[in-house]
Amino acid sequence: MNDQPFDLDPALIDRFAAIVGDRYALRDQADIAPYITERRGLWHGRTPLVLRPGSVEEVSRIMRLATETGTPVAQVPDKSGRDIVLSLSRLNRIREIDVLSNTITAEAGVILQTLQEAADAADRLFPLSLAAQGSCQIGGNLSSNAGGTGVLAYGNARELCLGVEVVLPTGEVFDDLRKLKKDNTGYDLKNLFVGAEGTLGVITAAVLKLFPKPKGREVAFAGLSSPQAALSLFSLAMDRAGASLTAFELIAKRPYDFTLKHGQGITRPLADDWPWYALMQVSSGRSEEDGKALIEEILSAGLEQGIVGDAVVSASLAQGDAFWNFRETLPECQKPEGASIKHDISVPIASIPEFIEKAAGVVQTVCPGARVVCFGHMGDGNLHYNISRPLDWQDDPFLELYHPMNKAVHDVVRSFHGSISAEHGIGQLKRDELIATAPPMAIDLMRRVKAAFDPAGIMNPGKVI
Known part of the structure; x- marks a missing residue:
């Protein structure tokens, strides 16, 4: 445990703690530990104090004191020990x-x-x-x-x-x-x-x-030959279902296999293996029968047109939930395979097959033998394009390639006019890249907005901009 002294005046810490009361002002580092490391373990910070206010008025008093004293308020603190952490878990009504x-x-x-x-x-x-x-x-x-x-x-x-x-x-x-x-x-x-x-x-x-609430929810798993086949199936589903198509997820064989290998209580959705898979959901506002007929119509057309290799429609709500559990378990099942470099990107939906092909090439240029773990929300253009270390590598040497790998993949993303942060935000990890690559006018406008709202610069410093 890091026992380096904190920079905040103990009297100031007491003033902050008095706002919420000692019970909700965490000072013991054992209690504070869950608040100072982000979930992936990439960022670790230090803080002398975590505040857990129970009302909007308490939040207001904390922020007023923070601005008056120039005290940074962070979500994950930096290593200086000057930040305090604010948790709103008690505002839960x-x-x-x-x-x-x-x-x-x-x-x-x-x-x-x-x-x-x-x-x-x-x-x-x-x-x-x-x-x-x-x-x-x-x-x-x-x-x-x-x-x-x-x-x-x-x-x-x-x-x-x-x-x-x-x-x-x-x-x-x-x-x-x-x-x-x-x-x-x-x-x-x-x-x-x-x-x-x-x-x-x-x-x-x-x-x-x-x-x-939809009156009918039908979920299907389909085996496909390629991302292009997935794109064709998505187009078919949109044409037939329209707004009733409520999810369309793309899964490559590698994350599928990882989930079968490492997932707990996982059932194999399809008997045979396929290079790619799609998880599709149709929701009907009319009836279960309507939803089932619609998803079966889509898959039948896909099979007839040679787009779909094999497919199964959930026979019950429980099986539909099991299909979704398979999808939601994918990220955790990559962890046992060793260190990974993750990308949360989006490109125009029509560009997804070409992006996947080009990105695979640059990954091998940066790290021969690296394993691409691609899955995500194809229906909105967002892919989790993750890279697991080669089987014969150790974690640390692979993680030293984090920035070159990010740059290589993100350069491909930008070539398709995509986004390097589709749904996970900028935080600290992508802050410098955002500043370096976004249009200068956009960065200038963001900084003007930041200065107008937070002239003291206390709000989650070091993040975004």
């Missing part, structure tokens, strides 16, 4: 469900799965769906503009948000918790905060869209 307006108003600390279950109990659907939904919080989903598997039909977090409540760095509270679907009264301020990764203010609550 669902304030209202309005069935007629199809909205739910929730505080930032509400767990995504809890919100999904509350919507379900009201006979509604909240469609944001992530592998981490059992632990991630709504505030973080909005701050990172989370994507997930439902973006094709419902949009990402920004598109699901109608209004926000935000505590500004000054401690002022911006209350914009409105349910309006149409509102052209000036700048759309909420969208400055959604996706800003906590660099402009602290989202404390939000009004989110709900949808009618």
